[in-house]
Amino acid sequence: MMVESASETIRSAPSGQNGVGSLSGQADGSSGGATGTTASGTGREVTTGADSNGEMSPAELLHFQQQQALQVARQFLLQQASGLSSPGNNDSKQSASAVQVPVSVAMMSPQMLTPQQMQQILSPPQLQALLQQQQALMLQQLQEYYKKQQEQLHLQLLTQQQAGKPQPKEALGNKQLAFQQQLLQMQQLQQQHLLNLQRQGLVSLQPNQASGPLQTLPQAVCPTDLPQLWKGEGAPGQPAEDSVKQEGLDLTGTAATATSFAAPPKVSPPLSHHTLPNGQPTVLTSRRDRVPDRPPPCCPPSSSHEETPGSHPLYGHGECKWPGCETLCEDLGQFIKHLNTEHALDDRSTAQCRVQMQVVQQLEIQLAKESERLQAMMAHLHMRPSEPKPFSQPVTVSAADSFPDGLVHPPTSAAAPVTPLRPPGLGSASLHGGGPARRRSSDKFCSPISSELAQNHEFYKNADVRPPFTYASLIRQAILETPDRQLTLNEIYNWFTRMFAYFRRNTATWKNAVRHNLSLHKCFVRVENVKGAVWTVDEREYQKRRPPKMTGSPTLVKNMISGLSYGALNASYQAALAESSFPLLNSPGMLNPGSASSLLPLSHDDVGAPVEPLPSNGSSSPPRLSPPQYSHQVQVKEEPAEAEEDRQPGPPLGAPNPSASGPPEDRDLEEELPGEELS
DNA sequence: ATAATCCTAAACAATC
């Protein structure tokens, strides 16, 4: 057994034996790994900028000139990021942290974690953040590519300009124009896209920056240098992870902190002083340390900074947000003044603007790419037909984040591409907790497991994702799905494996858990059968444990319920049903007291296919079944659902007295209480 | 801080 669990258990594989503990451990570990990965990743991309140009001196010259602008731009980006995250002080903590976790995970995810694991580990917002992080990473690569291309272009231009005097200026001009046009087009695109993003809260780019494509020549800023923008400060001492964060922060950080931006610069004391003139790295680091895994709850992301009339997009937290400028301005007036004097329309400002545009552009491209990738991933996971809409999609990404509330989001798969990855059933609750499926969303007030499963049936069937339901709810579901509402242990096993890819793996563990649950919960009643025993569900018991606060001793609760008059019982029942797994029951008409008894069991059927008239299996109808109250007519029928692979056909010998079987226990007693049978 | 709930692990007994 030891061997089995060791080898089979999913959890144990990655992180060791302790299920829950593993989670945290896993997360930690991942972060560690991430750090490493990050470090390397960052390092490699970063350095590219300077090296590869030397061919043309003109190019170098240009490069050099542009260097400055880029530097500035880079600083600005960093600053922007920090500024964004800083504003809310308290909020910033959250936002920062929100990014952090995903970052680490994101970095390692491709290699270390399966998508499912990631899904399980990460909360929706985290997932989003992760996505964004990945995008940022990809961006680096993309930038390199892009850089090279542009470099070539520039070189060409330069070559033509200098060496190629012969070439008519017009030709050159045309080329440049064409290039410019291209840039402009892209810029426009990007602007649109950014606007979209902004609306979604994905990016809180300041309108000013996003807008106003400059007419100036692109050459002022060489794309070659772009990578440096992402270099992430390159501060030696700085942990790699931080640099990554910085890279990614444009998206995530922005999104997360966008809300706080508008807020007046009430700097949080403890949190770093973003005001600090140049210590971007530290600022960022400190800010992002904490980890609330969800974005600021209150304000809609879209309400990014700058909503306030009295504020200026380039002014925040008492300082000028212009790239590379961190001048402190006491008030808006002063800032405006500063803006007009220091950042007037000149070459430098123009160049900086251009750089920013480039950055945005890169992001846009990256976003498109990632969107495509996401589509492909989803398609691969059988999620749903991919609909490649690079530019409209980004929205969806952020959509995930737009549910800070933690409520279960409408599955409406179609809506967001992201959703598929996180089956609706996985309320944020289930996810953010970190524990895979640990938090049974189904149990509480979330969507009923049955509908949940119905909707995501394919998903769970194919994706190795742990379902967000408790064992108890799953077992119950399995049993209720059968016409007879009874299953043997083995059949239950089969149902698990059939329905969930996840349960095809760590068999020893979950089977033990299933048995444990069957034994432990009163709601599962074992009924002796000729050839063995089958398990049935006592809905009443199942619902009983539902009431969140019905604490007290179980027995107490039990008594309370049993003590209820039928009407009362029914009422409570209805209430319970309403919020639990019987979607159909909720429909009016279903609940008339008279039929209540039958309804419990039936409810499910109603939902599904026509209830198999359980034939009278005459043989089997045990006495106890009759009590409608208890509803689940536990007719021990020999033939379990045929579906089961193993199910053994057996002679219909009703299990005579259910209660007789096995340990009578209170549960049996209770269910069979003659008194309760209302019919 | 605490109780409730859930999960996992494991020991053990009864049965197949």
Place this chain on the structure above:
DNA sequence: AGATTGTTTAGGATTA
């Protein structure tokens, strides 16, 4: 004898 099925206990984790 070995595997399966059930029961029970214990401890860790998460949540309210």
